[in-house]
Amino acid sequence: MAQDSGDFASDYQFWLQKLSVWEQASAREVQQDTCLYLSQFQEFLRQMYEVLKEMDSNTVMERFPTIGQLLAKICCNPLILAYDESQKILIWCLCCLINKVPQNSGESEPNFWIWGLLSHMLSAFRYDVKEVGLFTEILGYEPVDYYPSLLKNMVLSLVSELRESHLNGFNTQSRKKIVLPASSVVSLWLRHLPSLERATLHLFEKLLSRERWCLCLRRIECCIKDSLLPQAACHPAIFRIVDEMFRFALLETDGAPQVLAVLQVFTRCFVEALEKENKQPKFTFKTYFPYASPSLTAVLSQHPEAIPHGHRLQPLLYTSQLLREAVEEETPESHRSSFESWFLFVHFGGWVDMVMKQLLRSEPEPPTALLWLLAFYYSPRDESQQRAQTVVELRAVFNRLMILLRSDPLSAMDLQAEAGESPSTDPTAPVCGQLVRRLFLNFLLWAPEGHKIAEEAVTRMARTDAITHEIIGFLNQTLYRWDHLCVEAPRSEKLARALLKELQAQV
Template identity: 65%
Template sequence: MDSSLCSDLESSGRPSRRDVTILCLEMARDSADLASDYQFWLQKLSVWEQSSTKETQQDTCLHLSRFQEFLKQMYEFLKEMDSNAILERFPTIGQLLAKACWNPLISAYDESQKFIIWCLCCLMNKEPQTPGESQLNSWIRSLLSHILSTIRFNMKEVGLFTEILGYEPVDYYPSLLKNMVLSLVSELRESHLNGLNTQSRMAPERMMSLSQVCVPLVTLPDFEPLVEALLTYHGREPQEVLSPEFFEAVNEAVLSKKMILPASSVVSLWFRHLPSLERATLHLFEKLFSSERHCLREMECCIKESLLPQAACHPAIFRIVDEMFRVVLLETDGAPEVLAALRVFTWCLAEALGRENKQVKFALKTYFPYGAPSLTAVLSQRPDAIPRSHRLQPLLHVSQLLREAVEDHTRGSPRDAFESWFLFAHFGGWVDLAVEQLLRMEADPPEGLLWLLVFYYSPQDGSQQRAQTMVELKALLGRLLTLLRGERLSAVDVQKAAHCPSADPRRPVCGQLVRRLLLSLLLWTPEGHSIAWEAITHMANTDAVTHEIVGFLDQTLYRSDHLCVAASRKLARELLQKLGAQV
């Protein structure tokens, strides 16, 4: 590593190589100390197990606080490892925890119970691949059932009861645990139904304690009914009665697919714990915007699987998710993949609202508070559902409303312009219709359509810049339509027609708009089909432009049921396969 870089890191507060080395040595020393302590406590537990004399009991009580501290350190170490690595490092860990479980002087204390449970959960293999792993999971569940039963029942009474019934503990405890969970679920539901009857409601302190006990257990199938009942419980307390750690544990388990809860329970979780909603949204962004490019169909599947569109039917959740989209758009300077994801998310939300089969409970303004209500109402209509012969007037109306919001100097501001563009970006189907309408017109294009496209691709421009781009766009359309009326269309002529000498080369957004028109021309006109691949290979002269063209072709396929004839769908698919092989 360069010495100047090291000094920069040190001056910026980041760890230097010396700090990292010291940290690694400390971690190695801690690991060695833990291994030594492990052997000590395994021997101690074996001695305590073999004798129940008064001296042994006194020795147990004398060492109990140290043993609890060891269990805490062990858990902190184990939680960073998977179950196979744990068993490789500590092959007798099961014996140690089992001896601790069955020692009544140890399991009688809440702290001991908690750390034993947490350590046992670290040993669970979430996706067992072999019979041995499944058998180990079953054995761990029996230990968990035993120690959890001791929390609520006197072990001497349980032992006598099972002996009379002829049950073995390994058979009895899982059933007892299941009944405990069902009993608590019934109690929670009755408490919820009792409403303001405080005498019949579960105390907030008990709710908090119960949620804390569940933290390491949320992924166990036996506990799912209890987790669901806790999430859907709504008391009358002014403050949250469940532990934040409980919400975080459930959210992580859901995101990692280690547990499956009903959608209503997940939505309730996100309502009650804002950090979980933010984490779920970031988790979705990580999947959508990873280094591997996703097509829109894959994006749609990811978005639907996340349950966020269903949750976002409530404006409070939608506003938070939408705000996070806004931040990502600003940080990426309007990256095409982010715009595409926003558009697909909005479509999934509309589908979720329609699936409820009810009248909309909330006004559109509650979802989009910064946009003019009239503009929001028009944009939220499905543009593809408008008959082709009647699309011009709605498009011009959208353009007029946007232009009034953006260029009205009595109230306009840069924030108003961005908010209008951000609202428009949710409903990108209007842009597709505007491009199609321009390429199908025989007469001069209306100024409103030109303004709509220029604003979408260059929202940061002022009125004068936008007016100049509109002039260039109109001239380009004229040259393209002239070519279409000619006898033969060639890729070279199309490239020449697209060249605008007066265009500012420092404005790549204008280049995106030009390429959008050329690609649409190639796909939507029979004359363009024969030269499409040659023209695209000329355009795709950089990786960024190639990815942009791939995105357009993918978007065309995604919307093919609404906009494209069969020939265009087939051509778009063939071009996408050829171009996709090169990126």
Template identity: 65%
Template structure:
């Protein structure tokens, strides 16, 4: 029998240093999902022992035993109630210690005792009765120069939270990640594993996953946002700007902006606290919502953003590679402006495409190019846009003619326009114009000759539907849904 292996007299004599080992052993004996009354009974018995061991942290067990006997209670009945009362007592003590921390005459919990308490709690963080104490420990802020809780406590709480074994209020989550950087890094990596798994996630699923992680809400604190953003930067560099990473970064930024709005209409921190490397005027311009701009009035804000970006990129110190990348990294957080730039190019009434819009798109898709290369790409992009619009005005659209124009722009080595940008322009033209609806499937079939291009088109259609409330009419949304469903069935 298990009761013959672990005796109460032995537990009464354990030292503070051995408490953790005893608790871990007891937790290992518990059945996580009991399937019989025997296993449930054993779990209940072990919980009583855990309560007993934890209670020795605070009470003299000889006095407790005498007291319970005088009341007619057996230990196994008394200890579960003792645990609840002890947790409430410790929570009250922590709160009083926190509130009275500035009063040197007040009794405060000693740092050594805080450390010991957090160490004892490590294997118990998933017990429901312990939730108030875990939250109180996380939100306790003393005035000691060093952290008073053990790293093992933070790690155990973070692991339980990520695996959804415990539920924490937002204030506790922020405090956890703010006080223990490895936990924040692990939470971000945990999110990345979900977002960038082998199965490609739609932007809607990405959004749900990101919001469930609570990272955007916690990132309202600039210090937390900067860490998460740096990890996105590293993944972008390691994957050479993979589309799924760009998409995740843009969805995360959108969730952050939404969280900031819910928290307070007025920003508690200046935008520079979140994006310190960009010019304040550029950051302010990008942070405006392009979806809020009435259709047909997006050109002026786009030209302003393009001008600010161009000045930041092309006026940097000779030989400096930091400013162009930092400007691009700031820009890609707000992908809605790229959608609006494509819309303005293809649905405009002017005879010539505005040069600043051409520059904006070339910079977004080829940030590594130098100034001379970028100018050459702009010339070719201008020719391509004019060619597309001429085909649109000259009569019934032909999928073959559009594809030939796209391939010629991508094949010219002087240098070629980025193929992704060419395909984006072509797909946008087909989806956003009634003339393109009749030939869209034929054109997509011509383009989707490889799995990589097919996945790229799927990503574009998903992105179009994600932001379609501003850019597309209902007919275009229905067509995009149909195309997306058919292409996903093929891969």
């Protein structure tokens, strides 16, 4: 910057004077002069950005007190803005002037002025702007082709440069985000589908990496809320698009636990935003899930944690009945209905947790309906006969677990044998193995007898990296839900955190 500062100061004064002349943009000779000098002016814009990006906003205003006057003249010149490359660099320059951490109203005021200029740039072009006619003729465009292309390039540039607070490789001061008003973001997403798709894909990339998956879900929740997607999804059109992308992610990953967990956190954030926004609901819940059974949607949209402990069995049995009716009817639409019902069910992970807890209280015989719910959740593609066999195997595992529970002393080695055992299926089958491990992990956390052997049992269970990550994910989800539900289980929570810390140290 130092070697160019003298040249830049000289160029700065030259272009400030030139822009004052160009303010008479309606005169034909001025239009011709602008077109003649435009490539040189664009080079000056690039030079200005290279200078500005090295300073904070206060330093910029001290060094160049007329910078606002210069930028305002540029933003009001339709011939300059008609060239999308100039717009892009101008956006970078304006963003350099934003005070990322304003301390008072005096420092906030310039930010509003800058947002005003950006808004003007986005709304300035209409088909009746005559001043750019000469410019479009020189470029060889017809207005009907030029304006849509210009707006598309401008929006793509703005979305790209503001994403993750990076402006052409430049990190904003103190890695603070440049936050657009939520209403503006929603308006952009409603009118420009690619930007919504990119925002959703970018969120997936951030959250589904192995490193992120090892973080607590509270931090993942913060990332999701910062994306503004849950708030924007209160509009059914946006929700449907984001939800479709989750659908494809689940299909592509064969229902990976990481994707399920992120979907469930997103759904919780969405429902929270919906309840906050809709004091008087604008849309029924059915609007957001049009392909699922209305009765099932109504049941699952309730908060399971709000149901008193002594009254939880009945809604679970009813949920199981509705799902079985939707899934096991022999109709041409049954396959689609099966997936849609499962897709709706997995949005609300709290119901599966409730099934697990209810089973541990179901001595001497666990209800078939609850075992069926677990089999369906973990293996939705099974046919009715396969699922019935899984239910039989789960019942046998559960009964053996109850026998172990009554043994004295309880052995972690015996528990490990049960966790990897299945009477008639491959012991390494991922679905059955994962389901049994979830059941046993819930037992270890909730049963006082399980606390004594939990550390040894989990160490024996986590015999591969994949299973270790699976257990880390389970503990993360459990602690996240307990935190949200304000569950008062000090011993269980302390145990879960200790196990999580130990396993995270191993990966």
